[in-house]
Amino acid sequence: xxxxxxxxxxxxxxxxxxxxxxxxxxxxxxxxxxxxxxxxxxxxxxxxxxxxxxxxxxxxxxxxxxxxxxxxxxxxxxxxxxxxxxxxxxxxxxxxxxxxxxxxxxxxxxxxxxxxxxxxxxxxxxxxxxxxxxxxxxxxxxxxxxx
Amino acid sequence: xxxxxxxxxxxxxxxxxxxxxxxxxxxxxxxxxxxxxxxxxxxxxxxxxxxxxxxxxxxxxxxxxxxxxxxxxxxxxxxxxxxxxxxxxxxxxxxxxxxxxxxxxxxxxxxxxxxxxxxxxxxxxxxxxxxxxxxxxxxxxxxxxxxxxxxxxxxxxxxxxxxxxxxxxxxxxxxxxxxxxxxxxxxxxxxxxxxxxxxxxxxxxxxxxx
Numbered sequence: 001x002x003x004x005x006x007x008x009x010x011x012x013x014x015x016x017x018x019x020x021x022x023x024x025x026x027x028x029x030x031x032x033x034x035x036x037x038x039x040x041x042x043x044x045x046x047x048x049x050x051x052x053x054x055x056x057x058x059x060x061x062x063x064x065x066x067x068x069x070x071x072x073x074x075x076x077x078x079x080x081x082x083x084x085x086x087x088x089x090x091x092x093x094x095x096x097x098x099x100x101x102x103x104x105x106x107x108x109x110x111x112x113x114x115x116x117x118x119x120x121x122x123x124x125x126x127x128x129x130x131x132x133x134x135x136x137x138x139x140x141x142x143x144x145x146x147x
Numbered sequence: 148x149x150x151x152x153x154x155x156x157x158x159x160x161x162x163x164x165x166x167x168x169x170x171x172x173x174x175x176x177x178x179x180x181x182x183x184x185x186x187x188x189x190x191x192x193x194x195x196x197x198x199x200x201x202x203x204x205x206x207x208x209x210x211x212x213x214x215x216x217x218x219x220x221x222x223x224x225x226x227x228x229x230x231x232x233x234x235x236x237x238x239x240x241x242x243x244x245x246x247x248x249x250x251x252x253x254x255x256x257x258x259x260x261x262x263x264x265x266x267x268x269x270x271x272x273x274x275x276x277x278x279x280x281x282x283x284x285x286x287x288x289x290x291x292x293x294x295x296x297x298x299x300x301x302x303x304x305x306x307x308x309x310x311x312x313x314x315x316x317x318x319x320x321x322x323x324x325x326x327x328x329x330x331x332x333x334x335x336x337x338x339x340x341x342x343x344x345x346x347x348x349x350x351x352x353x354x355x356x357x
Contacts, residue, residue, distance in 0.1 A: 091342065
């Protein structure tokens with residue numbers, strides 16, 4: 001069975017910082033959210049393509065408890081075989097703590113570096129190409145100083 | 148500079164670039180601003196065409212973007228109906244606007260809106276933003292999302308109904324009710340902006356100008 005663990009915003013920040021990834025792609029989604037479902041296969045594809053280069057995908061569902069069976073079913077259909085999370089606590093602190101520019105509309109996607117510093121935020125549906133470009137930038141080796 | 152330092156610098160520059168690029172979401176109407184597109188007529192569930200200007204109340208106007216299909220809108224719909232029905236009797240004009248493209252969610256079409264309005268006993272207009280341009284002009288991104296204007300037509304509250312969509316018995320902050328009460332009483336709204344999770348507004352494609 002797909003694991004969905006309850007998580008508070010403080011715990012989520014800890015999860016983002018932990019784990020030794022070079023880049024962390026965080027996505028907040030819900031089963032009832034059409035654009036979330038549409039972009040989900042791209043997130044999974046990017047995870048497959050970049051996992052060995054240090055990308056970690058962190059999925060946080062904003063579903064309510066009664067929607068958990070549907071969430072598990074969807075994650076299973078998408079081939080998710082890793083721990084995912086279920087948002088706990090009030091909406092507003094969760095939203096503002098992820099990014100103050102976020103209005104609260106789903107989905108929301110945040111890219112972090114390996115120590116939890118935010119590199120990019122996007123509200124609404126993303127595209128494979130846009131995410132790939134951001135991940136490539138984040139994984140690029142630092143440029144050499146000019147001689 | 149050491150390689151580790153360069154890595155920090157590169158990450159920092161990338162972060163700055165991301166911030167400069169913005170979140171790519173529309174910017175919501177700022178507190179103090181007037182309602183945009185207030186004279187645009189929108190078809191209501193009762194067959195009448197109404198604009199925001201036409202529902203303006205003597206003490207203020209509540210514009211709330213909502214829909215039939217979103218679980219967050221559904222969770223709050225009874226509270227929205229109650230607030231709207233209460234404050235229309237206290238000098239606040241109320242209008243609920245559905246800006247969703249029903250081709251994305253069929254349950255957002257007019258017959259479903261009419262059914263919803265009847266079931267909820269709405270005593271205020273529930274109208275269709277047929278181009279989604281009213282929502283765009285407000286910078287509304289999600290459902291439900293409330294914009295409350297005072298008697299002078301200035302935005303005094305923007306945001307959520309309260310702080311708990313799915314557990315009404317655990318609500319600790321009734322933001323919209325408090326804002327409505329203050330506005331109806333001619334007082335200053337204490338909490339002017341709040342947020343909640345919600346469904347994206349399913350904007351219709353922009354109309355070609357040609």
